[in-house]
Amino acid sequence: MTTAHLIHTEIVERLRAENIIDITTLPSDRDREDMNTQVRRLIDSHYFATDAQIKNRVEAEFFAAGPLAPLITDSEITEIIVNGSQTIWYEKAGLLYKHPDHFFSPISYQNFLQRLTTDARIQVNLDRPFTDGYWRQFRVHLIIPPLAQGGAHLSLRRHPDNPWTLPRLEEVRWASPEALKFLKKMVCEHMSFMIVGATSSGKTSVLSACLQSVDATERVIIIEDTSEINAPNEVSAKLLSRHDTNGVLQDVDQTELLRQALRMRPDRLVMGEVRGA
Numbered sequence: 001m002t003t004a005h006l007i008h009t010e011i012v013e014r015l016r017a018e019n020i021i022d023i024t025t026l027p028s029d030r031d032r033e034d035m036n037t038q039v040r041r042l043i044d045s046h047y048f049a050t051d052a053q054i055k056n057r058v059e060a061e062f063f064a065a066g067p068l069a070p071l072i073t074d075s076e077i078t079e080i081i082v083n084g085s086q087t088i089w090y091e092k093a094g095l096l097y098k099h100p101d102h103f104f105s106p107i108s109y110q111n112f113l114q115r116l117t118t119d120a121r122i123q124v125n126l127d128r129p130f131t132d133g134y135w136r137q138f139r140v141h142l143i144i145p146p147l148a149q150g151g152a153h154l155s156l157r158r159h160p161d162n163p164w165t166l167p168r169l170e171e172v173r174w175a176s177p178e179a180l181k182f183l184k185k186m187v188c189e190h191m192s193f194m195i196v197g198a199t200s201s202g203k204t205s206v207l208s209a210c211l212q213s214v215d216a217t218e219r220v221i222i223i224e225d226t227s228e229i230n231a232p233n234e235v236s237a238k239l240l241s242r243h244d245t246n247g248v249l250q251d252v253d254q255t256e257l258l259r260q261a262l263r264m265r266p267d268r269l270v271m272g273e274v275r276g277a
Contacts (some may be wrong), residue, residue, distance in 0.1 A: 009104065029254050067228075076093070163212065218232075220237075222238045223269070224238065225272065
């Protein structure tokens with residue numbers, strides 16, 4: 001157990017003695033703010049005369065992304081996979097690596113998920129124990145027990161800051177110049193086509209690259225479950241499906257969005273990831 005882990009455990013025990021175990025159970029934002037102030041005071045007054053790294057790690061566990069913080073800030077990491085509180089993997093340059101750090105407890109992991117789902121305005125519950133969304137620069141997928149064994153499973157897929165283009169695909173030798181020329185020909189001649197591939201094979205990246213060849217005055221309507229594809233110009237529009245886990249709002253699926261898109265004067269229709277019939 002690391003020093004940061006020991007300190008976190010001691011602070012949690014102090015909070016438990018005051019019947020404050022899980023900050024998500026507090027009745028009001030004011031109470032939550034008071035507890036955050038109390039935690040920061042415990043951190044500042046007892047442990048960190050010199051070691052800022054330990055302090056930052058403990059604060060991240062309570063208030064931020066915990067062990068995920070360095071992975072989130074590393075732009076070369078394309079995907080983060082969390083299998084419960086104790087196991088974290090990440091993808092870099094197409095390869096998976098096990099992260100040496102982990103959440104200090106199931107409760108701190110649950111609190112992080114609460115912060116994430118609140119920020120992303122998504123929700124999971126027993127009626128619908130899985131959800132998709134968008135958080136910061138990541139596409140989010142979350143599935144919780146009992147469907148997920150061993151704790152909640154979280155997947156974070158990074159949305160690239162610089163969209164792929166066909167010339168960039170040629171630079172990295174994704175395909176031959178002839179194949180990319182044919183791909184551009186299909187786009188320029190308004191052909192209908194489908195991009196198919198395995199998970200993490202770059203389907204969305206290739207589609208985004210194709211859209212960079214669209215004229216500035218062509219109106220593209222993009223339909224997605226989760227926002228991933230960049231609109232190619234200012235006249236284009238994006239439509240996102242909706243599933244309300246609270247059951248208050250009517251669900252809107254991709255089929256309904258397609259009906260709406262046909263009334264929006266599209267020059268092109270682009271469907272994002274299609275799952276199911």
